[in-house]
Every structure is written in structure tokens, then in C-alpha cells.
Amino acid sequence: MAALTPIYQKPFWLVALSVGAFGGFFGLVVGTANGNGLLGLVVGALLMIALAWGYLNLLKNEGNARGITLAIGAVAGFSLGGLPGGIIGAIFGAVGGWLIYWVHEGRYRAFLPPYLTWFQVLWHYGFRVICALIFIFLITPILVVLPLSFNAENFFTFTPEMLRFDPEGYSLKHYRDFFSNSDWQRSFKNSLIIAPIATIISVSLGTLAAIGLSQAHVPGRRAIMAILISPMIVPLIISATGMFFFYSQIGNWMEGTLGLDKTFVGYVKVILAHAVLGIPFVIITVTATLVGFDRSLTRAAANMGADPVTTFFRVQMPLILPGVISGGLFAFITSFDEVVVVLFVGSASQKTLPWQMFTGLREQISPTILAVATILVAISIVLLTTVELLRRRSERLRGMSPG
Amino acid sequence: MSDVTDATTAKRGPTPDDGLRIADSKDSGPVLSADGTPLKKSLRRALRMEKLRALALIAPLLIFVMISFIIPIGEMLFRSVENQIVEDTIPDAVRELRQWDRDEDELPPEAVFEAMYHDLFTASEAKKHTRLGSRLNYEESGMSSLFRQSGRALDDLGDDYLDALEEIDPDWEEGTVWYEMMSGGEGAERDTELSSRVVGQISNLEETFLPDTDAFAPSQAISELLPRTAEAYTRFAVFEALVDERDITDRDPWENVYPALIADMKSADVSGYDGPHADMLRELKSNIDDFEAPNYKAAFAAIDEDWAAHETWATIKAHSVRYTNGYFLNAIDMKRTPDGAVSQPEDRQILVKLFQRTLKMSLIITGSCILLGYPVAWILANLPTGKANLLMILVLLPFWTSLLVRTSAWKVMLQQQGVINDTLVWLGLVGDDSRLIMMNNATGTIIAMTHILLPFMILPMYSVMQTINPSYLRAAKSLGATNWTAFWRVYFPQSIPGIGAGSILVFILAIGYYITPEIVGGTDGVFISNRIAYHISSSLNWGLAAALGSILLAVVLILYWAYDRIVGIDNVKLG
Incomplete structure (x- = not known):
């Protein structure tokens, strides 16, 4: 982005005010941790102002000045709090050095319209800070779980060793536990059996229905749509209790009258229940894809002698495939994540990964949960990437620019 | 070509031209399609x-x-009004109770007690009386134990009569004798009406369907002579044969036939009877004055004094309807009593509070999602596409992450030895001994659920804000509006559909x-769903x-x- 506004140097009081506030805040944090907040505030503010004055009036070399601030921060931090303190100090120094010149040179104005008042500029950056905090709120839980899963102790919090970046504070023992513990392994396997089959059922039925729903004349489309979407809307606990009664009858019938194996019947029950829960996601994504589908293509295919089945598989299917796959991924993640329904419908031999985590969280067994959580985050990152790539591909196919 | 019907045309079948030609050839009449049918019909x-x-x-x-x-789900919801259990378990007693006017201070008449004795006996043989006890215990505590111990004590009355009968003729104890007497021997005319009624009652009690074709039926003669005994014996015979699948021909009957027999014999005239074991009946008749007629009221009162309480019977009568509003009244902290709906006692009023809390906390969560989601959606909609997509990942990543992962993350962060408290203690903001309690209460639920539902607020807001033309805001400002006015009067109204969609979804x-709530909510932070789950899996009060x-x-x-209505279900977007 090109600069919008010519920039010029700002008076020193502005620099002093902003870096003083920055240094003061940081000094307050360090001071509180060491027993005297007020002293920290004053020292931090004065130190930053003095540094800024020295750089701007005596040193007059930006590169050196920023290097020196970084070094000071790192050394001070290291002497106060060891390696982690040093790293935080270095970051503080780098930001502080950058801030001095950013304000002094007036660089903060460069990419803003020239007519903005000082208050609007302040609001512009203040607003971004607020947004940054909200983004941090969104992402922190995941960022906390990740390092804690490598904890060498059986604690749910950071140990002093971890904070010192001592290799002894980290280990893969929770991952080893996950891969060697038979309970976890069985539940993982169950999840890998149930989720894909449920997905296949909901994708195949859901895609057919979505194609039907997107025809020009469907009697009672709104009512049908409402029924098909309802598994997403009805609170899970109500769906779960309804299915609990229904599937216990079905299960008794299958075991008693058809004489099927109890474990097999259990899987069938959970898979069917999960398939219903995944259907709304398939319907929504596939209908959304079909909205942009050019109907004249099927007519053209029919015109050239293709029967409806050929037309579907050779013309329509490749075009709506991205929507189908992302609907399928939604259905997969719904089943893979689902715990309420499986708690009610399934029995112990169908224990899935979320169920195992749920019992673990309620009874607080071990931090292995955090290792599992990290693996699940990795899986969801893979799925998210896939969906995003598919979305772009779909928009490219339909001649829209990705955005 | 002059001739329309030449050989080639005739062979090649209908083509679109044919329709045109036919339409041209007749000036009036309906428009026809290619194969000659009217176009309207063919289109239809x-x-x-x-x-x-x-x-x-x-x-x-x-x-x-x-x-x-x-x-x-419909079937599950139907359980909220369904109340067949009382009538299915004690059918005759419920029928007799209908005659009783509970406004009088008197206890129900002896007929009710008698019907109750036989019904309860059957139910306790089928081990269903405790089920009825727990059902009535939802309404009146103490009912469960009353039914449980009464079921055990009912045998005593019959045993006493059996001892007395044996003194007259030891054959009264023989199951074979009873079977021969009741069935009336080979070729006797059967009382199938009684038999099928009893089969129906037992079917209801067992909640299955039992066929009445092969069921035991007493002889017509004995059924007329000893109606109570015949019914009690038929219940025994049907239950043992159809449910327990036993051979009844030599099985001792249940003890409740003996008092029934005495009650019948007091008034029966056995002189004309000539069925099997008529002599035993005649001998009993001659000694009948030695027996006291069974006093069921006294027998029940001896088992438990609650049976002599007016309130017990009033409660049973109040809940003997087949479809009840009782569960719904319970759900709003009221109860169905003999005198209509009344409030529960103060200390049992929890559900309305729980509903209020669920609503209040959902509103707080929705509100905080709006507050946190609006700036994020705004910045996503106003940044250049590349940067916005990058930041979008930060929104979508939690959205795609397993719910349990996020909940466990919050549990790790919020607990007293957790990350947030540790940080605060390290900073010295909070003393080590006064760590904040952020979990197992409403705060924990609100924080965790706001985080979990935030993407559902941001995504609809974002898709609405994307469509708002930024030049409107600039136009407003260039016309002299202040920043606030421009936002509040121009931008905000256009973003309301996004807020509405997101709020309803989150709510x-x-x-x-x-x-x-189950994991981080403790007791103060749970929702109505948790209560539903408790009643389904722990207290078993499904209604x-x-x-x-x-x-x-x-x-x-x-x-x-x-x-x-506002957004349209077709417009729900995911990701």
C-alpha cells in the first residue's frame, strides 16, 4: 500500500508521552511482580523518555538506537527473570525502539487519509488494539493447550521448568500415554469407525436431497427444508433424549428379532444418530453450491444425448463436488466432535474420543486430554485448510474471483 | 413439400413441427403439443x-x-403428558375411585380397598408396584416406600385364610384342585369375556401385547358363582402362563384368591353347583360362619397407617388420569393436587429459577458476543481481502476446533491452579491465598461459552457488513456528520440484520x-439442559x-x- 500522507517529524512531547506511557505500563507490570508497582511505573516511564531523548538528540542513528534498546531490554530482563525474562525484555526493547521512531518521524500517519484529526488517528490505532485483544481472546485457549500438552509433569499449568525453557520441563509422555493407553486407543478407533460411515450416509442422502430441493418446482419446499435443518436447531439434549428412547427400542428389536451382535447393533445405532446430525450441514453447503450452478449445462448435456445419470456424474457432480466435500467435512467434524448423543445412545463399547475426553474432564484423570486436544487441533487445521482450498476452487470453477 | 402425410412423415413419429402444423391447420381449439395432446395437459x-x-x-x-x-422427538415430548402407568397398574382401583367423592372427609368405600388389594397384589407379583410407587413419589414423597412395603405385606391376609381353609379340607392348598375347580373340567363352558379382560389388564401392566386366544378362562358356572375368586384366579393363571410361561395346572394360586373365596362364599348359593370339587365348596359353605368376611380397609391400615389417610387416596385419585398436566406443572414449580394446581413449597422451587438463569445467562452471553464480535466483524469487513482472510483464520480456527478441546482449554485456564490465576499471582495482582474462583460457577460458564459461540456471531455479522458500501460513511462525514453520528445513523442501522442473525443464532x-456448563458450570452455572439430562439419566423422572x-x-x-423470517434458513452460511 502506498503512503497516503506526507509525513514529518513530530515534537518531542508527543514522543515522550507515548513512549513514557509504554515504558510506564511495562514498568508497572515488572514492578508489581517484584513488589513495588509505583516505583516500576516511574522508573519505566523515565527510562524510556531518557532513552528517546538521548537517541533523538545525541545518537541520531535509528539502526544503532534500536539495536541498543533491544540489548538493554534483553540484559535487564535476563538479570531479573532468567531466559524467559530475557526474551520478554528483548521483545520490549525491540518494540520500544521501534515506537520511538514511529512516533517521532510521524510514520503512523503515512497510511491514513491526510484529513483525519488527531483523535481519529488515536481511535484508529486504539480500535486495532481492541481488536487485537479480542483476537487474542479467541486464540489463547488453543495456544495455551498446545505447550501444556508437552508438560513433563502431570499438572494443568506451566511449571517453572517450562517457563525457563528447560528441556527437562518438556516431554512427549502424554502423547506416549495416548498412543499406548488402551482406553484412549479404543475410543480413537471408535471415532474413526463411526465418523466416516456417518459422513458417507449423510453426504449421499443429503446431496440427493439438496439436488431435489434446488429444482424449480418442489411442493412444500420451506416445510421440507425446515424438517431437514431441524437436527441443527433442536437443542442437542432434546435430540439425544428422543434418540435414546427410539434407538433403545430399535436396538432391542435388532438384537431380539434379527439376532444381531450387540456390539454391531451399538455401532449401527450411533452411526445412524450421527448421520442425522450431519445432514443439515450437507444440505446447507450443497444447496449453497447449487445456487450458482448453471442449469443450461444439464440441458446441454441432455441435448447431446446423455441420460440423467451420465449427466449427473459427468457434468453436475464435478462442479458441485467442492460443496459436497466441504459439507462432508462439516458432517465429519460434527460426528467426530459429538458427545451428548453418543453418551445417550451408545454403550461403553462405542466410547468415542470426545466421550473419553468428557469423562476425563469430569473426573480429572490426566493431562493426556491436552495431548489429545492438540492432536484434534491439528486435525481441525487440516480440515480448515481443505475447506478453504475447496471454497476457492469452487469459486474459480463458477467463474467468481476468490475472496 | 405439399403432402403432409407422406411415407417418411408417417414413419418417423411425432416431431415438434407436427404440433405447429396441427395448430396451424385448425384455427380454433386448444394449442397442441408435438404428439397431438393439448399443450396445457402436456405441460401439466x-x-x-x-x-x-x-x-x-x-x-x-x-x-x-x-x-x-x-x-x-415427538414421542419423547408426548411423555410429558402421558400418565397411563397409574391406570395400567391398578385398573380396578382407579375405576372404583372414580365413584368416590374426595371432598368428603371419609375414606373411600370398602370396594376401593378391595380392588386395590387385588390390583396391588397382581402388580407386586409382576414387580411393577415399585414403579407406580416411584411415579407417585414425584408428587408426594413417601409414596415410594409405602408401595414397596405394602407389596411385601399383602401376602399375610391370604395366608391367614389359607390356614383356616386347610383345617376344613387340606385339599384347599392343592394347586391341582384349584385348577380343576376353576376351569370346570373338560368341555365346560368358558367365561372368555373375563379372560380377555384380564389378558388386556396384564398386557397393560407388562407394557407388551399378549394374545388372549390360548389364555386361561374359568368356567362360566364358577365365574357366575364366585366372581371375585374367578377374577383373582384368572389373573394368577394368565400372568403365570403367559408372562412367566409356567405350567399352571398344578401350581398353587396367589394368596389373594383365599380372601376372595371367603368374600364370595358369604353370599354364594352352592347348592345347585355340580362342577368339579362341588363337595369342597358345600363343606366350606356349611362352615362359612366360622370365617370373618375380609376387612380390606383394616388390613391396609395394619400395613401402614398412611393407607388410612385421606390424603393418600386423594393423591392417587388426582394422578389416576391417563393424560396429565402434572409434569408441566412440576416444570414450573407447581404441582397437581386434589385441589387443583398449587405452588410447590418454597424449598422445592428450583426450576423456574433455573429457566430464568438459563435465559439470563444466554442473554449475557449473547450480549458479550455482540460486544466482542462487532469490532472484529467490522475490521474483517474493512481490511483489504488478503489481510482479512489471514485474520479470518483466527476466527475460523476456534470455530473448527473440537468443542471439548476448547472447553478443556478453559478448564485449564480458569481453574484455581490454572494459567490465569498463576499469571495474576506472579504479577502480584492477586495474593496466593486469594486466588480468583472463575470456575464451577456462572462466571466460568459465561467466559467459556462466550468464547465458544463468538464465531457464530462474527460470521453472520461479517457477511452483512461486507455488503455495506463504505462510501456511505464517507458521504455522511463529508456532509458534516461527526464520527459518532456517521457511525450511529448511517453504518449501524445497516449492520443490524447481521447483529440480529448472529444474536438469534447464538441465543x-x-x-x-x-x-x-456441565464441565465448567459447577452448580451455579448449569442450564436447564443439565437438569433435563439429570432427570433422564439419574432420577429417571422422564415425564x-x-x-x-x-x-x-x-x-x-x-x-x-x-x-x-429475518434471515431465511436458506441463507445460513458456514465458514
Whole structure:
């Protein structure tokens, strides 16, 4: 982005005010941790102002000045709090050095319209800070779980060793536990059996229905749509209790009258229940894809002698495939994540990964949960990437620019 | 070509030209299609075909969802009014109780006690009396233990009579004798009416269907002579033969036939009877004055003094209806009593508070999602596409992450030895001994659920804000509006649909949440869903759970309807 506004140097009081506030805040944090907040505030503010004055009036070399601030921060931090303190100090120094010149040179104005008042500029950056905090709120839980899963102790919090970046504070023992513990392994396997089959059922039925729903004349489309979407809307606990009664009858019938194996019947029950829960996601994504589908293509295919089945598989299917796959991924993640329904419908031999985590969280067994959580985050990152790539591909196919 | 009907035309079948030619050839009359049928009819047929094809594509899924989702939920909700259990367990007593006017201070007449004795005896043989006890215990505590111990004590009355009968003739103890007497021997005329009525009662009691074709039926003669005995014996015979699948020909009858026999014999005239074992009956008749007629009222009072209490019978009568509003009254902290609906005692009023808390906390969660989501959605909609997509990942990543992962993350962060408290203690903001309690209470639920539902707020807001033209805001400012006015009068009104869509979505999801409150909510932070789960899996009061579920579902469906009207379900976007 090109600069919008010519920039010029700002008076020193502005620099002093902003870096003083920055240094003061940081000094307050360090001071509180060491027993005297007020002293920290004053020292931090004065130190930053003095540094800024020295750089701007005596040193007059930006590169050196920023290097020196970084070094000071790192050394001070290291002497106060060891390696982690040093790293935080270095970051503080780098930001502080950058801030001095950013304000002094007036660089903060460069990419803003020239007519903005000082208050609007302040609001512009203040607003971004607020947004940054909200983004941090969104992402922190995941960022906390990740390092804690490598904890060498059986604690749910950071140990002093971890904070010192001592290799002894980290280990893969929770991952080893996950891969060697038979309970976890069985539940993982169950999840890998149930989720894909449920997905296949909901994708195949859901895609057919979505194609039907997107025809020009469907009697009672709104009512049908409402029924098909309802598994997403009805609170899970109500769906779960309804299915609990229904599937216990079905299960008794299958075991008693058809004489099927109890474990097999259990899987069938959970898979069917999960398939219903995944259907709304398939319907929504596939209908959304079909909205942009050019109907004249099927007519053209029919015109050239293709029967409806050929037309579907050779013309329509490749075009709506991205929507189908992302609907399928939604259905997969719904089943893979689902715990309420499986708690009610399934029995112990169908224990899935979320169920195992749920019992673990309620009874607080071990931090292995955090290792599992990290693996699940990795899986969801893979799925998210896939969906995003598919979305772009779909928009490219339909001649829209990705955005 | 002059000749329209030449050889080639005749062979090649209808073509679109034919229709045109036919239409041209007649000036009046309906427009025809290629094969000569009227165009209107042919179009209608094509439309019908199209509709059928669409429905055929939808049908498999629709049937699947209807059978395995909609109907089960309907059936579950039906349990909130269903109350067959009382009448199924003690059918005759319920029928007799209808005659009793509970406003009088007197206890029900002896007929009620007698019917109750036989019904309860049958139920306790089928081990169903405790089920009825727990049902009535939801309404009046103490009922469960009353029914349980009464079931055990009922045998005593019959045993006393049996001892006395044996003194007259030891054969009274023989199961074979009883069977011969009751069945009337080979070729006797049977009372099938009584038999099928009893089979129906036993079927209801066992909640299955039992065929009445091969069921035991007493002889018509004995049924007329000793009606009470015949009915009591038939119940025994039907139950043992059809449910327990035993051979009844030499089995001792249940003890309740003996008092029934004495009661019958007091008034029966056995002189004309000539069926099997008529002599035994005549001998008994001659000694009948030695027996006291059974006093069921006294027998019940001896078992437990609660049976002599007016209130017990009033409660049973109040809950003997087949369809009840009792569960719904319970769901709003009231109860169905003989004198109509009244409030529960102060210390049992928890459900209305729980509903209020669920609503209040869902509103707080929705509110904080709006507050946190609005700036994020705004910045996503106003940044250049590349940067916005990058930041979007930060929104979508939590959205895609497993719910349990996020809940466990919050548990790790919020607990007293958790990350947030450790940081605060390290900073010295909070003393080590006064760590903040952020979990197992409402705060924990609100924080965790706000985080979990935030993406559902941001995504609809974002898609609405994307469509708002930024030049409106600039135009307002160039016309002299201040920043605030420009935002509040121009931008904000246009973003309201996004706020509405997001709020309803978040509220619908929040109000029915179960997992997160269960894990981080403790006792103060749980929702109505947790109570439903408790009644389904722990207290087994399914009717109350269904009533609570119906109320919850009604609220959600109203909101869903509103969402459909405002946003349209077709416009829900994911990711």
C-alpha cells in the first residue's frame, strides 16, 4: 500500500508521552511482580523518555538506537527473570525502539487519509488494539493447550521448568500415554469407525436431497427444508433424549428379532444418530453450491444425448463436488466432535474420543486430554485448510474471483 | 413439400413441427403439443413429472429424518403428558375411585380397598408396584416406600385364610384342585369375556401385547358363582402362563384368591353347583360362619397407617388420569393436587429459577458476543481481502476446533491452579491465598461459552457488513456528520440484520447448551439442559424431563421461526 500522507517529524512531547506511557505500563507490570508497582511505573516511564531523548538528540542513528534498546531490554530482563525474562525484555526493547521512531518521524500517519484529526488517528490505532485483544481472546485457549500438552509433569499449568525453557520441563509422555493407553486407543478407533460411515450416509442422502430441493418446482419446499435443518436447531439434549428412547427400542428389536451382535447393533445405532446430525450441514453447503450452478449445462448435456445419470456424474457432480466435500467435512467434524448423543445412545463399547475426553474432564484423570486436544487441533487445521482450498476452487470453477 | 402425410412423415413419429402444423391447420381449439395432446395437459404432465422427480430425490432423506429424528422427538415430548402407568397398574382401583367423592372427609368405600388389594397384589407379583410407587413419589414423597412395603405385606391376609381353609379340607392348598375347580373340567363352558379382560389388564401392566386366544378362562358356572375368586384366579393363571410361561395346572394360586373365596362364599348359593370339587365348596359353605368376611380397609391400615389417610387416596385419585398436566406443572414449580394446581413449597422451587438463569445467562452471553464480535466483524469487513482472510483464520480456527478441546482449554485456564490465576499471582495482582474462583460457577460458564459461540456471531455479522458500501460513511462525514453520528445513523442501522442473525443464532445455541456448563458450570452455572439430562439419566423422572424439554424446544422453535423470517434458513452460511 502506498503512503497516503506526507509525513514529518513530530515534537518531542508527543514522543515522550507515548513512549513514557509504554515504558510506564511495562514498568508497572515488572514492578508489581517484584513488589513495588509505583516505583516500576516511574522508573519505566523515565527510562524510556531518557532513552528517546538521548537517541533523538545525541545518537541520531535509528539502526544503532534500536539495536541498543533491544540489548538493554534483553540484559535487564535476563538479570531479573532468567531466559524467559530475557526474551520478554528483548521483545520490549525491540518494540520500544521501534515506537520511538514511529512516533517521532510521524510514520503512523503515512497510511491514513491526510484529513483525519488527531483523535481519529488515536481511535484508529486504539480500535486495532481492541481488536487485537479480542483476537487474542479467541486464540489463547488453543495456544495455551498446545505447550501444556508437552508438560513433563502431570499438572494443568506451566511449571517453572517450562517457563525457563528447560528441556527437562518438556516431554512427549502424554502423547506416549495416548498412543499406548488402551482406553484412549479404543475410543480413537471408535471415532474413526463411526465418523466416516456417518459422513458417507449423510453426504449421499443429503446431496440427493439438496439436488431435489434446488429444482424449480418442489411442493412444500420451506416445510421440507425446515424438517431437514431441524437436527441443527433442536437443542442437542432434546435430540439425544428422543434418540435414546427410539434407538433403545430399535436396538432391542435388532438384537431380539434379527439376532444381531450387540456390539454391531451399538455401532449401527450411533452411526445412524450421527448421520442425522450431519445432514443439515450437507444440505446447507450443497444447496449453497447449487445456487450458482448453471442449469443450461444439464440441458446441454441432455441435448447431446446423455441420460440423467451420465449427466449427473459427468457434468453436475464435478462442479458441485467442492460443496459436497466441504459439507462432508462439516458432517465429519460434527460426528467426530459429538458427545451428548453418543453418551445417550451408545454403550461403553462405542466410547468415542470426545466421550473419553468428557469423562476425563469430569473426573480429572490426566493431562493426556491436552495431548489429545492438540492432536484434534491439528486435525481441525487440516480440515480448515481443505475447506478453504475447496471454497476457492469452487469459486474459480463458477467463474467468481476468490475472496 | 405439399403432402403432409407422406411415407417418411408417417414413419418417423411425432416431431415438434407436427404440433405447429396441427395448430396451424385448425384455427380454433386448444394449442397442441408435438404428439397431438393439448399443450396445457402436456405441460401439466411435464410439471408433475418434475415435481415427482424432485420429491423422489428428497424422499429417502426426508423419510430417514422423519423416522429417526422427528418422530422420536415427538414421542419423547408426548411423555410429558402421558400418565397411563397409574391406570395400567391398578385398573380396578382407579375405576372404583372414580365413584368416590374426595371432598368428603371419609375414606373411600370398602370396594376401593378391595380392588386395590387385588390390583396391588397382581402388580407386586409382576414387580411393577415399585414403579407406580416411584411415579407417585414425584408428587408426594413417601409414596415410594409405602408401595414397596405394602407389596411385601399383602401376602399375610391370604395366608391367614389359607390356614383356616386347610383345617376344613387340606385339599384347599392343592394347586391341582384349584385348577380343576376353576376351569370346570373338560368341555365346560368358558367365561372368555373375563379372560380377555384380564389378558388386556396384564398386557397393560407388562407394557407388551399378549394374545388372549390360548389364555386361561374359568368356567362360566364358577365365574357366575364366585366372581371375585374367578377374577383373582384368572389373573394368577394368565400372568403365570403367559408372562412367566409356567405350567399352571398344578401350581398353587396367589394368596389373594383365599380372601376372595371367603368374600364370595358369604353370599354364594352352592347348592345347585355340580362342577368339579362341588363337595369342597358345600363343606366350606356349611362352615362359612366360622370365617370373618375380609376387612380390606383394616388390613391396609395394619400395613401402614398412611393407607388410612385421606390424603393418600386423594393423591392417587388426582394422578389416576391417563393424560396429565402434572409434569408441566412440576416444570414450573407447581404441582397437581386434589385441589387443583398449587405452588410447590418454597424449598422445592428450583426450576423456574433455573429457566430464568438459563435465559439470563444466554442473554449475557449473547450480549458479550455482540460486544466482542462487532469490532472484529467490522475490521474483517474493512481490511483489504488478503489481510482479512489471514485474520479470518483466527476466527475460523476456534470455530473448527473440537468443542471439548476448547472447553478443556478453559478448564485449564480458569481453574484455581490454572494459567490465569498463576499469571495474576506472579504479577502480584492477586495474593496466593486469594486466588480468583472463575470456575464451577456462572462466571466460568459465561467466559467459556462466550468464547465458544463468538464465531457464530462474527460470521453472520461479517457477511452483512461486507455488503455495506463504505462510501456511505464517507458521504455522511463529508456532509458534516461527526464520527459518532456517521457511525450511529448511517453504518449501524445497516449492520443490524447481521447483529440480529448472529444474536438469534447464538441465543438458540446457548439456551440448549449442555457440555460446557456441565464441565465448567459447577452448580451455579448449569442450564436447564443439565437438569433435563439429570432427570433422564439419574432420577429417571422422564415425564418431567420431557416437560422441561418441551418448554425449551418451544422457546427454541419460536426463535428459529423468527430467524427464518429475518434471515431465511436458506441463507445460513458456514465458514
